[in-house]
Amino acid sequence: MRTKDENKEIIIREKAIEMIVNEGFDGLSMHKLAKAANISASTIYIYYKNREDLLNKLYAFATDSFMEATLAGFDPESDFETGLWKQWTNRLDHILKYPLLYRFLEQFKNSPLITKQTSLQEDIFRKAMQRFVEHAVCKKEIVELPPEVFWALAYGPFYTLVKFHLDNAAMSGRPFNFNKDMLRLAFRHTMRGIARREA
Incomplete structure (x- = not known):
């Protein structure tokens, strides 16, 4: 099991909020978020189950x-x-x-x-x-x-x-x-x- 990195979680969170505010939740995908955060899409799933879990957290x-x-x-x-x-x-x-x-x-x-x-x-x-x-x-x-x-x-x-x-x-x-x-x-x-x- 991959361990969580607090710095990566902060980056994911900041980029996700920026994208959601600017483009709306419908415009957000895990792939786009991963690209914006300069990480792999699979890394996001260490912290969030899916898009709905991401938004709620x-x-x-x-x-x-x-x-x-x-x-x-x-x-x-x-x-x-x-x-x-x-x-x-x-x-x-x-x-x-x-x-x-x-x-x-x-x-x-x-x-x-x-x-x-x-x-x-x-x-x-x-x-x-x-x-x-x-x-x-x-x-x-x-x-x-x-x-x-x-x-x-x-x-x-x-x-x-x-x-x-x-x-x-x-x-x-x-x-x-x-x-x-x-x-x-x-x-x-x-x-x-x-x-x-x-x-």
Whole structure:
């Protein structure tokens, strides 16, 4: 039995994500991937059973990587404004560092090819996010909202700016110049929408 080489696995993973983002999963074959990674096609099967297994393992890796980065230095019991800003900046840092990984997640998160299985990292992430919101509501820092409305208000502006940045195009089609000042502006208005105001 051939042993696994971590460096080869990383190369396969990186090339596969690049090809899937640029060409779609239908355009990916083990032969094309092997050629792009400069290895034999049989080597890929040491790490992945088939294309579906490849996609699911890539998705699990990308998801765990993103959630782990999101929780770095994050305290679910911090005050809401501090915690949400940490969430925005953690997410942004990871997206800017690994834009292909983010595009891959966005492209395939609702794909029928994905067999979602909850990982330990996802469980940790969900509990941290739930605790963060519950703590803020309990401390009367934010209004209590349905989860979908909360998500739309708390993260919608962030992900819209991220999309403009990655597409390098604003709504008008003009080039989009993203900066932290713009992020701060969006954040301030986001906080106004969900922060509890004293009667």
